Amino acid sequence: MTIKKAVLLPAIIFIAVIGVSLLPSSAEEGMYPVSSLAAIASELRAKGLAIAPEEIFAPDRPSLIFAIVSVGATGSFVSPEGLFVTNHHVAFSSIQAASTTEHDYLANGFLARTRGDEIQAKGMTARITETFKDVSAEVLSAVKPGMPLAERTKAIEKRMREIVAAAEKANPGKRAEVSEMFIGRSYFLFIYTNLRDIRLVYAPPRSIGNFGGEVDNWMWPRHTGDFTFLRAYVGPDGAPADYSAKNVPFKPKRFLKIDPAGVAEGDFVFLLGYPGRTYRHYTASYLDYEEAVRMPYVVDWYGRQIAMMEKRGEGDAALALKLSSRIKGPANTMKNYQGKLKGMKKLGLVERRRAEERELQKYIEGEAARRAKYGAVLAGIDKVYAEQRKRAEGEMVLDYLRTSVNMVGWAFTAWEAAAERAKPDLERESAYMDRNWNQTKQRAGMGQRNYDAVVDKQMLAELMERALMLGEGSRIGAVERIFAGMGDAAGARDARPEHRKMIVERWVEEAYAKSNLNDEKALAELLGKAAPEMKAAVEALAEKDLLVGLAKAMYPEVAAMRERQKERTGALAPLYALLGEVKEAWQGKNFIPDANNTLRLTYGHIKGYAPADAVYYKPFTTLAGVVEKTTGEDPFDTPAKIGELWKARDFGKFASKAAGGDVPTCMLYDADTTGGNSGSPVLNARGELVGINFDRTFEATINDYTWNADYSRSIAVDMRYVLWVTQKFGGASWLLEELGIR
Numbered sequence: 214m215t216i217k218k219a220v221l222l223p224a225i226i227f228i229a230v231i232g233v234s235l236l237p238s239s240a241e242e243g244m245y246p247v248s249s250l251a252a253i254a255s256e257l258r259a260k261g262l263a264i265a266p267e268e269i270f271a272p273d274r275p276s277l278i279f280a281i282v283s284v285g286a287t288g289s290f291v292s293p294e295g296l297f298v299t300n301h302h303v304a305f306s307s308i309q310a311a312s313t314t315e316h317d318y319l320a321n322g323f324l325a326r327t328r329g330d331e332i333q334a335k336g337m338t339a340r341i342t343e344t345f346k347d348v349s350a351e352v353l354s355a356v357k358p359g360m361p362l363a364e365r366t367k368a369i370e371k372r373m374r375e376i377v378a379a380a381e382k383a384n385p386g387k388r389a390e391v392s393e394m395f396i397g398r399s400y401f402l403f404i405y406t407n408l409r410d411i412r413l414v415y416a417p418p419r420s421i422g423n424f425g426g427e428v429d430n431w432m433w434p435r436h437t438g439d440f441t442f443l444r445a446y447v448g449p450d451g452a453p454a455d456y457s458a459k460n461v462p463f464k465p466k467r468f469l470k471i472d473p474a475g476v477a478e479g480d481f482v483f484l485l486g487y488p489g490r491t492y493r494h495y496t497a498s499y500l501d502y503e504e505a506v507r508m509p510y511v512v513d514w515y516g517r518q519i520a521m522m523e524k525r526g527e528g529d530a531a532l533a534l535k536l537s538s539r540i541k542g543p544a545n546t547m548k549n550y551q552g553k554l555k556g557m558k559k560l561g562l563v564e565r566r567r568a569e570e571r572e573l574q575k576y577i578e579g580e581a582a583r584r585a586k587y588g589a590v591l592a593g594i595d596k597v598y599a600e601q602r603k604r605a606e607g608e609m610v611l612d613y614l615r616t617s618v619n620m621v622g623w624a625f626t627a628w629e630a631a632a633e634r635a636k637p638d639l640e641r642e643s644a645y646m647d648r649n650w651n652q653t654k655q656r657a658g659m660g661q662r663n664y665d666a667v668v669d670k671q672m673l674a675e676l677m678e679r680a681l682m683l684g685e686g687s688r689i690g691a692v693e694r695i696f697a698g699m700g701d702a703a704g705a706r707d708a709r710p711e712h713r714k715m716i717v718e719r720w721v722e723e724a725y726a727k728s729n730l731n732d733e734k735a736l737a738e739l740l741g742k743a744a745p746e747m748k749a750a751v752e753a754l755a756e757k758d759l760l761v762g763l764a765k766a767m768y769p770e771v772a773a774m775r776e777r778q779k780e781r782t783g784a785l786a787p788l789y790a791l792l793g794e795v796k797e798a799w800q801g802k803n804f805i806p807d808a809n810n811t812l813r814l815t816y817g818h819i820k821g822y823a824p825a826d827a828v829y830y831k832p833f834t835t836l837a838g839v840v841e842k843t844t845g846e847d848p849f850d851t852p853a854k855i856g857e858l859w860k861a862r863d864f865g866k867f868a869s870k871a872a873g874g875d876v877p878t879c880m881l882y883d884a885d886t887t888g889g890n891s892g893s894p895v896l897n898a899r900g901e902l903v904g905i906n907f908d909r910t911f912e913a914t915i916n917d918y919t920w921n922a923d924y925s926r927s928i929a930v931d932m933r934y935v936l937w938v939t940q941k942f943g944g945a946s947w948l949l950e951e952l953g954i955r
Contacts, residue, residue, distance in 0.1 A: 242885050242920045243805050244488050244813040246394075247278055248345070260816060261481025263898035269485070269814065277900055278485060278812060279466035283340040284411075286891035287486035288443070291471065291902065292951045295445040295463035296414065297339065298935070299892035300907045301422030302545075304441040306538040307334035308416050310662060314531045322418040324943055331412035331444055333456050336659050339408040339445050340388065341465075342812045345401050348376055348391060352400040362783030363776050369786075374639045374646075376402055381648070386452055388648075394806040395793055396494070397786030403811060408463055410446035410456045415945055417441075417938055418852060424839065426848025427544050431552055431911045433830050435879045435928050436839040439907040440935045442948065469894055471952055472901035475933045476819050477871055478832050482882050483816035484906055484927075486893030488808035491917050494793060496591065497566035498598040500918060504557045506605050508550045514609075515543040518617060521671050532665065539663050549888075552914030562919060576799045587795045593788045597781050607687030608774055610680050614689075614767065618673045619664050623657055623730045624764035625771075627739050631751045632768070634744040654740050661733040666725060674721045678713060691766035695720060724759035808887055817884035822926050824912055832882070835875040836864075836934070858941050865941060867933040877931040880904055886927040887916050895929045904929030 245253060250266040257266060269277045280290045288299035301308075305319075311332050312318045325331040355372035356365055373391040380389035380402055388407040393400055416422060421438040429435055445463040448454035476482060492499065522540050526533030557563065570591055577587045615625045626644075630653075633645035644653045680692040696716065729735050739750055754761040797803050821832040840859050843851040858864075868874050886893065886906060895904030909916060912924040936954060939945050949955075 242922075242925075244491070244808045244815050244885055244887070245805060247485065247812050247814045250814070257483075257816060261818070261898050262483070262816075263481075264900050268900055269483075275466040277467060277469070277896075278342060280469045281341070281485045281487075281812060281894070282408075282445075283342075283405075283487040283810070283812075284337055284892065286889055287893040287906075288339065289485075289892075289894040289902065290445075290465040290468040291442075292468055292953075293464060294951065295447075295465065296442060296468075296948075296951060297445060298440055298442050298894075298905060300439045300905060301416060301419075301441045302439055302541065302907065303892045304334060304337070304413070304416060304443065305423075305541055306659075307337045307411075308413065308441070309534065309538045310335040310659065311413065312534060314534065317530075317534060318413075318416060319419045319534065319537060322421075322943070323413050323416045324945055325412075325414050328444075328462075331414055334411040334413050334443055336655065337411045337443070339411055341406040341408070342403060343387065343406055344404040347400075348402045349398065349400045351376060352391065353398075360783075362781075363779040365783040365786070366779035371639060373400070378639065380404060392809050392811050394809065394811075395790070395804075397788075397790030398793065399806070401811070406453065408445040408447065408453050410454055410460050412444050412446060414442040414444050415939060415943060415948060417943065420847075420850045420852055421855070421938060421942070424848065424851065425842070427548065428848055430545065431548050431908060431914060433881060433910045433926070433928060434834045434838060435908065436834050436836075436842055437879065437907065437930060438934055438938050439930050440905050440938075442939075469896070469900075469902040471932055471936070471954060472897055472899070472903050473866060473933065473936060473954055475869060475877060475931060476880070476897055476903045478819050478821070480819045481816070481898045482819060482884065482895050482903065483814060484884050484886065484890065484893045484895055485812065485814055486886075486890045486906070487810055488813050488815075488887045489810055489889030491808040491887055493918060493920075494789070494796075494804060494807055495918075496594050496598075496792070497563050497570055498595040500557070500566055501563045502598050502602055502605075503918075504554060504563060506602055507609070508554055510606065510609055512547050512550050512554070514613060514617075515547040517675060518543050518672060519547065521668055522665075525665060525668050535663055536665060536668065539668075549914050552911045553917065556912060556915030557918070560915070560919070562915070573796060573799055577795060583795065587791055590788050590791045590795070594785060594792070597784050597788075601781060604687055604777070607680075607683050607689060610676055610683065611689055611767065611770060611774060614673070614676050614680075615771070618676065619660055619669050620725065620728060620730055620760050621673060621763060622660070623736055624728075624758070624760040625767060626653070626657055627730075627736075627747070627751050628755070628761060628764040628768055629771075630740060631744065631748040635748065654737070657736060657740065658733060661731065661736065664731055666731065670718075670721050670725055673724075674714070674717050677717045677721070681713065681717070689767070690770055691763055694766060695763070720759075724763070728758045728760045730758070730760065808889070810889060815885045815890075817882045817927075819880060820883045820926070821881055822883075822910070822912075822924060824910070824924065830881065832880055833869075833872060833877045833931070834879045835872045835877055836937075837873075837875050839878060852942070854942055863941060865937060867937040869933065876933055876937050878934040880929050880931050881910070881926045882929070883922060883925060884927055885916065885920055885925065890927070903932050905932070905935065 247270040250270055254266045267276065282288045282290065282297060284299055284303060286299065286303045288297045290297045308318050308323065352369055352372050355368040360368065376391055377389040381387060384404055388405040389402060391400055391402050417438050422441065424437045425435065429437065446460035447463045448460055454460055519540055522536045526536050574591060577583045615622050630645055633641040638647050643649055677692055680689045681696065683689065739747065742750060751761060755765045793804065819832050821830045823829045836859050839851055840856050842849050843856065864876050867876050869877050886909060890906050893906040894902050895906055897903045906927055906929045908928040910926045910928065913926050916925055936949060940949050
């Protein structure tokens with residue numbers, strides 16, 4: 214297969230090929246592929262955009278999209294010297310990885326006074342969208358009539374890998390990805406520049422960057438200085454390169470100018486970024502599965518993990534620092550899911566979607582041709598999710614054994630790598646392909662730095678207890694066989710909880726005593742072997758290392774689970790493709806594709822909201838609110854210097870008359886965002902940077918499933934606060950000069 218170098222398509226062609234008009238369905242709802250601006254240009258101008266849409270995106274000029282980077286979430290270039298800004302919480306793990314008890318950059322912040330002082334942001338890369346191309350026909354040509362469901366999924370996955378491999382060969386040094394835009398019917402190839410040398414420049418202390426912590430997370434009013442400056446470097450030849458002292462700052466095609474005057478209530482704003490996943494085109498049966506099964510389980514398990522780690526870190530600063538990164542992700546997800554569950558119940562979202570589907574079914578039944586083509590679609594989708602529910606708990610426990618427990622995760626990675634690396638590259642699981650293998654090994658190494666044996670054992674013990682209590686048909690054979698070998702798995706299940714716990718903990722202690730996978734050098738050496746040698750090494754380990762033995766026993770079960778998941782995908786993809794067709798015909802409009810980690814635009818206005826009766830939230834907070842909230846104890850332990858500057862009214866040029874002469878800290882707006890939009894630049898009508906998106910309100914956590922003009926609000930740190938903290942608190946006036954702020 215050959216693929217020509219991907220080219221930027223004119224916006225109107227993009228719209229035609231993915232089959233969407235992309236016109237707003239209501240108010241400011243919509244995460245639009247940026248290439249759709251031709252279709253919404255008049256709407257944007259009517260709402261307040263003051264620049265030509267071509268300034269945001271055009272195939273033949275250095276438009277604003279080239280200032281936007283994907284860093285796991287989003288960031289934006291703000292100088293011609295590769296300086297970019299994102300959220301403190303996005304850079305959190307890199308700041309933590311660089312920290313020690315002697316130099317705790319999380320607690321005390323970090324400032325590089327010269328380029329030579331900038332330190333590596335380990336684990337972070339920055340990806341810039343360069344080009345895209347519709348490859349739907351090529352992807353779907355892999356599907357043959359009568360294919361078994363799992364084989365259909367595998368054929369599509371293989372074709373996507375072939376397209377990516379050919380694209381990367383045609384675009385040396387670039388990174389390619391094929392993204393599904395609409396389930397089962399639309400696929401696009403994206404070409405990215407992937408910058409691998411990222412360095413920390415300025416991160417405020419955690420008491421500013423994470424002010425309010427989990428208490429304020431997903432809430433309003435907020436007073437969080439959630440920002441960090443980093444710099445991207447490349448090799449002396451200008452090509453992406455790994456970290457090296459010889460590298461030079463990256464020169465972006467475009468960087469954002471900052472408006473230090475900020476915005477006011479009612480002003481038009483828009484965001485560019487990489488929103489993660491939304492599920493607005495999914496059925497009631499999927500939403501019901503999320504509300505009744507998956508999200509409650511995740512909330513419970515993440516809550517247990519957080520409790521274990523927080524208790525373990527009490528009174529030990531070094532240990533608390535080590536575990537901080539492992540806590541932050543689950544804590545963020547847990548509160549997000551709690552908000553979603555509350556919102557789904559409050560809105561009666563599942564029943565509303567069911568009612569909509571009943572009306573859709575009536576429309577389908579109203580014509581013979583429609584009935585023949587679409588009549589069984591909804592029932593078919595319902596059947597797949599019903600089957601998924603039956604196995605849900607067992608599959609989640611099997612997943613969490615690998616993803617929550619470090620030692621089991623490393624053992625499984627080693628065992629699976631030995632099997633996968635022996636296959637032809639395009640037939641491997643993604644993590645073990647040549648293009649991803651170094652990153653997989655680096656991720657394992659990063660995990661070693663956050664490892665704590667006590668916590669890891671507790672997590673494994675609880676998951677094994679949960680596995681023992683699974684019902685018939687969901688049980689994990691690898692766990693069953695362990696306890697059958699110790700006596701009787703059924704007996705362990707029937708034992709008193711304290712006795713069962715003792716049996717499990719005895720095995721866990723023995724397993725950890727016999728394993729050295731927590732040795733970073735030993736793990737790196739194992740994963741660094743060629744496939745045949747790695748296979749021999751892990752097979753030998755499995756004879757004496759109980760955790761590698763567990764991974765060996767789990768491997769066929771994980772493979773079987775993946776096969777079931779591929780069957781589900783193979784069943785759902787054509788059904789969802791048909792569902793999309795008939796819904797568009799029924800509603801007389803086309804849809805915006807769900808967010809999928811590709812570059813999108815969303816817009817709205819600076820706007821407050823009323824979350825409850827007799828309550829109205831204004832759209833700005835101020836520095837006075839930071840001082841007011843400060844208690845001197847975590848998470849409201851503002852540095853004393855902040856209070857001193859506020860009392861002295863030392864606000865420089867960043868005070869706002871609308872804020873009573875104070876410095877605005879955070880703002881609200883009704884643009885449509887979701888996870889992945891963290892770090893997205895909030896731009897004014899002229900395309901200038903005025904804020905950095907970092908959150909949604911608690912009511913808006915439900916945005917992944919539905920959007921509402923009344924309660925969907927997103928939150929940004931105001932650039933006036935970012936600049937004030939950087940200059941007045943951080944003492945980094947030279948950074949403001951680089952940003953063009955005199």
